[in-house]
Amino acid sequence: MAFSDASSASSNSYSSSNSFPCSRDKYIAAITDCYTVTTSLHIPRSALKRAPPGGWPNIMPESCVGFGKSDFVVDLLKHLPYIIDGEPRSFAAQVHYKCNVLDYSVVSPEEFSSRRLKLGELVAHSDEDPVTADTVIEDMIRCNRTYEDDAMAYFAILVEDYRTLRLISVPGFNTIDLMADVSDVPAAVLPDPRAQDPGKGPWAETNVRWLRHIYRKHGWPGADYRKEEALKAVADYMEQTAYDWIV
Template identity: 30%
Template sequence: MCCPNFPIRIIQPIDNVDDEADANPESDYDCESDFEPPYTPTELVAIITGFYTFLTTLHFSADDLKLPPASGWPSIPSLCAFKSERAMEVLHQLPYFKDTTPAQLHYKSTVIDYTSLPSSFYDAERDDYIDEDDEFHDYEGRLVDRRNLICFAQGRESGGRQLYLDVLTGEVTEDIIRCDLLSPVDVVAYFEALKEEYRSLRLVPCTGREIIEAQKVDEGGDVGREEVLAEKGDFGTDTDVCWVRSVYRRHGWPDAFQQEDADKEINEVMEEMDVGERGKGKDLFWWRWRGC
């Protein structure tokens, strides 16, 4: 399935919001008639579908991607107390990766399968994926209505990424757990940047392990197993990162990635390290994070 090429939209500011709306602490978007959303729900679904399809060419299994029936997911209601109708329309039509999918979307971050949630989730008064004490703002600094927010990837532990889509403003907000809530970014721009992080292997996924954040690791050319095994100290050096990149590229990354072959080569070297001096710190490497 291919996704249309959507241009990055420029969000127009809200004008003439009355004093009563300004005083409402819930949102600065109470007068939505003065705001034209940059993307329709159908367009948002197509954008996310395109990104998820891209992931299936890398480290996500295409068999784990579930596409909705024409009428939408029957397990997701059309109305919910803590979500806007627009948000529910998007949730109703989105594709989802199975909740058993081992692959991660970002560092310590897994995609949420809203079709697998019990009915009690939708019957509740609040969204379990959004902390009621958190405040979210759009790119212009306006307080947004959390009913328009969809958490599509759940982070865990320090540095994990919790990702939110605002279905009204068409922006993605990235929350680095226990570190920083980043400024929102246009949804097309966000996913295009994330695609490039993967293509360039500044984000390095690996089956059964945490994603490596390697934005600060320079390209080191082709690195072989002998160089990795000859490294001194605990596993997790820049040379080690370059070796993983080299393995992936030798196996077709990013356009024709042979994941099983790459995993086999990496695991063979890891097993060899288990009986050598470099085994110490091997597991910690896969939790490597250079954030904050």
């Protein structure tokens, strides 16, 4: 997933926000809503960091000269909330399927100029069609672009997907992004997970429906959601479920 800043490809003197249809604060509100939902559902609330008055002190135009972003985007990054990076392979801070967060509030000026931070660990192909600013690009593994969304719409969809549990977080595993059908199924009619074929992997339909049922049983997405109980119940379910591989 990548946020396009089309102006970064133009002259370094270009600093206008005209390419972006929304204000900085509207983007911040949309991303904050998304992070609030994920920290309510599964990410520790203590992992969410909100910018101090005046923004993150390490993110300044002079420290981002080699970053290749417009002044508008640098100012946006300076005031965004961030989620503390989880331990490698812990999946603790995932906000989407195989999508980990990047905490710009702790990036040094040297790191802002690095090729790895600007381009990511896998360099995307350069023969794609141009992408306008204010666009979120959805990439499949190995950098194959799939589709593009307006940024505000993208984060609104993420919020709704977590509320309805189309996206399902599972401690120790990648976020599930598989099933469009989010209807609830009573536990009495759910298949016995012990009877399913382990060769189908952990994300067989039976498991996904059970996991969704567990979260809803513990109150999600209501104000009475019992987060710690839900996460323990999900972890316990995965421990007693047979499967042949881990994703």
